[in-house]
Amino acid sequence: KNQVEQSPQSLIILEGKNCTLQCNYTVSPFSNLRWYKQDTGRGPVSLTIMTFSENTKSNGRYTATLDADTKQSSLHITASQLSDSASYICVVSVQTGANNLFFGTGTRLTVIP
Amino acid sequence: SAVISQKPSRDICQRGTSLTIQCQVDSQVTMMFWYRQQPGQSLTLIATANQGSEATYESGFVIDKFPISRPNLTFSTLTVSNMSPEDSSIYLCSVTRTGGASGELFFGEGSRLTVL
Numbered sequence: 001k002n003q004v005e006q007s008p009q010s011l012i013i014l015e016g017k018n019c020t021l022q023c024n025y026t027v028s029p030f031s032n033l034r035w036y037k038q039d040t041g042r043g044p045v046s047l048t049i050m051t052f053s054e055n056t057k058s059n060g061r062y063t064a065t066l067d068a069d070t071k072q073s074s075l076h077i078t079a080s081q082l083s084d085s086a087s088y089i090c091v092v093s094v095q096t097g098a099n100n101l102f103f104g105t106g107t108r109l110t111v112i113p
Numbered sequence: 114s115a116v117i118s119q120k121p122s123r124d125i126c127q128r129g130t131s132l133t134i135q136c137q138v139d140s141q142v143t144m145m146f147w148y149r150q151q152p153g154q155s156l157t158l159i160a161t162a163n164q165g166s167e168a169t170y171e172s173g174f175v176i177d178k179f180p181i182s183r184p185n186l187t188f189s190t191l192t193v194s195n196m197s198p199e200d201s202s203i204y205l206c207s208v209t210r211t212g213g214a215s216g217e218l219f220f221g222e223g224s225r226l227t228v229l
Contacts (some may be wrong), residue, residue, distance in 0.1 A: 012161075041222075042222055089155070089156070101218070102155075106155065
């Protein structure tokens with residue numbers, strides 16, 4: 001069964017600290033993995049997209065890693081800011097099928113001053 | 114990127130009524146999708162809006178409950194019919210230009226629906 005699981009479900013960190021969010025998936029055949037940021041009351045916004053051959057990709061203070069062998073991905077946030085408070089959603093694509101996107105339930109990050 | 118405008122951004126509706134959500138994109142796109150995000154849940158695909166033909170619905174979603182229109186390559190509507198409190202959700206329009214599994218997916222701001 002194609003599934004995407006994220007951990008932790010929620011996280012509270014102090015401003016300026018780093019944090020890492022996890023995504024494990026059982027999706028097959030794998031096409032790509034995306035991380036989205038969703039601010040409260042807003043639509044998701046893409047942070048990174050990685051294919052099978054990529055094991056790391058950065059977007060500013062956000063760095064995503066991918067281990068296609070273990071089917072794990074992480075999103076590392078460096079020097080967190082209050083504006084990083086949001087839900088972070090991991091989305092995995094399969095190569096076939098009309099509904100080829102599988103969404104995690106997200107990690108709710110709260111950055112406090 | 115793609116600029117996606119959804120209307121209304123939020124609404125409070127009475128049980129038994131219907132609401133139509135509009136999605137306007139700033140340029141032509143290959144594919145348009147409608148998602149539902151229930152409180153505390155992940156996004157669930159409702160249907161793919163096909164230009165000039167009937168939408169393709171996912172398991173658990175039917176045209177009578179969620180009629181969809183897509184008259185052209187930049188506009189689509191989703192209607193939530195005969196609403197009940199269980200329909201309270203955020204409804205999101207999303208688009209991709211290139212299509213396929215590798216296409217970048219852009220989302221609208223969402224329409225937050227509360228059914229009393």
